[in-house]
Amino acid sequence: MNKKCEHCGLHFEVEPGFFIGAMYISYAFSVAMLVAVGVALTVLFDPPVWVYLVSVTSVTILLLPFSFRYSRILFLHWFGGIDFDPAKRVTQ
Numbered sequence: 001m002n003k004k005c006e007h008c009g010l011h012f013e014v015e016p017g018f019f020i021g022a023m024y025i026s027y028a029f030s031v032a033m034l035v036a037v038g039v040a041l042t043v044l045f046d047p048p049v050w051v052y053l054v055s056v057t058s059v060t061i062l063l064l065p066f067s068f069r070y071s072r073i074l075f076l077h078w079f080g081g082i083d084f085d086p087a088k089r090v091t092q
Helices: 018-044 049-062 064-079
Strands: none
Touching: 018 049, 018 064, 049 064
């Protein structure tokens, strides 16, 4: 993750360790993926337990970059007090 915005110069990390709280949002994403995959498999196929384990693990690993990035973005917007101001945008 960049230290600051290349357009407006905003420092993303408000304080040291700020993004540790984003792990709770990432956890919520992981639980949502687990439930969605589990329900989909149950409704569509009703497979054995090992298929659940492999499917949930695979989906979680494949969507890990999404979960990591968007949990930080949501945490920054919800708790960082960051609002987009078009007037501060640096034009190149």
